[in-house]
Structure formats: structure tokens, C-alpha cells
Amino acid sequence: MAEFGATTQPRPKRVDELIDSELMAKLDQVDIMSRKIFAGKLQGERRSKKRGVSVEFADYRHYVHGDDLRFVDWNIYARLDKLFLKIFLEEEDLALLIAIDISASMDWGNPNKLVFSQKLAMSLGYIGLSNHNRVSLFAFNQAGVRPLVNLRGRRRTREMGTWLLDLAGGDRSGFNEAMRHIALSRQGKGVMVILSDFLFKESYEKGLRYLAGGGFDTFCLQVLSPEEIDPGRHGLAGDLRLTDVEDDDTAEITVSAALLRKYRENLNAYCGRLRDFCIRRDVMHVSVTTSDDIGALLLDYLRKRGLLK
Numbered sequence: 001m002a003e004f005g006a007t008t009q010p011r012p013k014r015v016d017e018l019i020d021s022e023l024m025a026k027l028d029q030v031d032i033m034s035r036k037i038f039a040g041k042l043q044g045e046r047r048s049k050k051r052g053v054s055v056e057f058a059d060y061r062h063y064v065h066g067d068d069l070r071f072v073d074w075n076i077y078a079r080l081d082k083l084f085l086k087i088f089l090e091e092e093d094l095a096l097l098i099a100i101d102i103s104a105s106m107d108w109g110n111p112n113k114l115v116f117s118q119k120l121a122m123s124l125g126y127i128g129l130s131n132h133n134r135v136s137l138f139a140f141n142q143a144g145v146r147p148l149v150n151l152r153g154r155r156r157t158r159e160m161g162t163w164l165l166d167l168a169g170g171d172r173s174g175f176n177e178a179m180r181h182i183a184l185s186r187q188g189k190g191v192m193v194i195l196s197d198f199l200f201k202e203s204y205e206k207g208l209r210y211l212a213g214g215g216f217d218t219f220c221l222q223v224l225s226p227e228e229i230d231p232g233r234h235g236l237a238g239d240l241r242l243t244d245v246e247d248d249d250t251a252e253i254t255v256s257a258a259l260l261r262k263y264r265e266n267l268n269a270y271c272g273r274l275r276d277f278c279i280r281r282d283v284m285h286v287s288v289t290t291s292d293d294i295g296a297l298l299l300d301y302l303r304k305r306g307l308l309k
Contacts (some may be wrong), residue, residue: 009111018122023295027123030299031131032096033309034191035284038218050087055305061085072244072273090228095190096128096135098218099182103141104245105199107169111223117195117223118164119294123194125160125309127298129153135160139167140184142174144183160218172246179207183214191218192309197223201247205277212281219284219307220269226291229267232260 006274012018025083063083098121106114117282121137128135129151137160138147148163166250175196182192192211198204198220211218227234232255253259271287286305288297302308 009115011166012115012118015158015165018161018164019126023123026182026299027127028130030127030303030308032094032124032133032191033215033306034067034094034126034217035306036090036215039236043045046251053144069266085091087240095134096124096133097138097182097190097192098124098135099138099178099192099194099196100164101173101175102106102139102167102169103196103198105173105197106169106223106278108245111225113197113223113225113290114167114169116288116294117289118167120221120223120288121193121195122161123294123298125151126157126254129157129160137163139176140174141170142172142180144174147185149185166282175200175204176202176207176210179210179308183210183216189215190217191307192202192218194218194220195223195230196220198271204274208277208283212283218278219286219287219305220278221286221300222274223288223290224269226289229289231263232257236260 016216061084063085068085073084075084076082076084100117100121104113108114125135126138132153135156136147137151138148139146148160148169151160172236173196175198208218208220227236237255238253238298239252242248244251275285277283284305284307286302286307288301294303
């Protein structure tokens with residue numbers, strides 16, 4: 001008997017199965033974008049921006065004793081008889097951090113959520129490496145956090161791909177403790193992308209607060225399979241015993257139109273609460289489906305949502 005939501009797609013075994021040359025060529029034209037201003041340390045070729053001394057004008061501020069007179073706007077002084085200093089945008093290193101949920105619930109669905117997340121992480125990481133940003137990846141579940149940190153440059157692409165290929169799903173999520181670990185890991189402030197279904201029995205609030213408090217520009221990419229979004233259309237029917245893949249809890253149900261309608265209402269409400277929680281903390285929540293085309297997701301949708309430029 002076929003298992004509802006069982007993965008039938010083959011698992012990727014080679015790096016070029018995570019990202020092909022055609023998509024790589026398209027991704028060479030984009031970069032990671034930060035919605036916030038960070039104070040970094042390292043110098044990269046493509047960088048986030050803070051206020052400093054550069055060639056791109058940002059704003060004015062009042063002159064104070066000791067400021068460099070070279071940056072006084074003398075035209076304003078001539079009109080207002082007041083000293084104003086020009087502020088420019090100074091480019092600095094941008095860190096990209098990608099956290100991948102490898103709990104048991106992620107290794108499910110057709111197309112599989114974990115495989116989709118591996119491919120999406122590979123593409124995002126490649127964009128970061130291509131633009132000489134500092135890239136760090138973290139795989140997490142209740143067993144702990146598995147890091148691959150401080151990658152820089154295209155030559156690290158295969159190393160990143162090999163690491164992603166070695167990921168396997170299992171255990172519960174351990175989301176809150178994992179986010180605390182990552183927030184305290186001192187990998188630098190930057191853009192944090194979380195790839196997870198966020199279907200936790202425990203809360204997600206503490207984990208997201210750790211990231212918000214750490215100053216990350218955080219994007220929550222909630223990855224769901226078509227079966228989770230519309231189970232009735234994908235074969236869920238009859239009298240069933242459902243088993244939670246993470247803790248073996250079971251529930252016996254009879255699938256009906258009313259039950260499916262209630263399920264969709266509960267799912268929409270849950271995702272809505274997550275989205276609202278994110279909005280209140282300046283975290284971007286993005287819903288994606290494993291049936292989405294990754295190229296279109298990256299080059300169109302995530303550009304519109306402010307993750308890429």
C-alpha cells in the first residue's frame with residue numbers, strides 16, 4: 001500500500017543535481033540584498049551598506065566640532081549660514097546565513113520538502129559565493145546544529161554542495177534551541193534565511209526572537225508540500241490512522257469534505273499567525289511550495305520580496 005505523501009522522486013547524489021549550469025548562469029546576474037544596515041568587519045566584493053565615507057550620497061547631518069571639513073556642503077552653508085556634513089554609503093561585508101530544518105517532518109512530501117530545501121539552499125549559497133559574500137550554513141533538528149561556516153568564493157561551491165547532499169532528515173525540530181545556538185555563534189550580522197515547514201508542536205516564538213535580537217535581517221521561507229496544502233486533491237480519503245513522523249503520535253480519522261475544510265482553515269490560521277508574528281518583528285515570511293520552480297522562485301518571487309536583487 002502506498003503511503004500518503006511518500007516521496008517518489010530520486011534523492012540527489014551529485015552536486016549538479018542540486019543546481020545545474022543553466023541555473024547557475026542565470027544566478028550570476030543576481031545578489032543577496034539586505035534590507036538593513038549592518039556594521040561589519042571583513043571587506044567583500046559585494047557588500048551591504050552602512051553610513052560612512054564613499055562615493056554614494058546618503059544624507060546630511062549637522063556639523064560637530066572635529067568633523068572632517070572636506071565633507072561640509074558649502075552650498076548649503078552659503079544659503080543657510082549653517083554647517084551640514086554630507087553622509088555617504090560605505091560598503092561592507094555581507095554575511096549570508098542559511099538554516100535548514102532537517103527534522104523528520106521535512107523528509108516528506110512529493111516533491112520532498114528536504115530535497116527542495118537542499119536545492120534552494122544550494123542556489124542561495126551559490127549566489128552568495130559568486131558575489132564573494134561570506135556564507136554559513138546550519139542544519140538543525142533536536143539532535144543539535146550541524147554547521148558549515150565562513151565559506152567565501154566560487155571555489156567553495158562544491159564543498160557546500162557535498163555538505164548539503166549529506167543531509168538526512170530525522171528527529172524533532174529543536175527549533176528554538178537551534179536558533180539560540182545560531183544567534184550566539186558569532187557568525188556576524190547579515191541576512192538569515194530559514195528553510196523549514198515551521199510545523200512544530202513546540203512554539204517558534206522564542207527562536208525567532210533570538211534572531212530578531214541578534215540583529216539579523218531574517219527571511220522565513222515556509223516550505224510546504226502540495227499534499228499538506230490540499231490533501232484531498234492528493235489522495236487523502238477514507239478511514240485512516242495518521243502517525244506523526246516525529247513523535248509517533250497517532251490519530252484515527254474519517255476523511256470528509258467537512259474535515260478537509262476544517263483542516264484548511266486550521267492550516268491557514270496557523271500560517272497566518274506565523275506571518276503576523278514575523279511582521280511584528282520585521283521578519284519576512286515567504287510561503288513556498290515544493291512544486292514551485294526554483295529558478296522562477298529565485299529570479300522573480302524572491303526578488304519582489306526583497307531577498308535578491
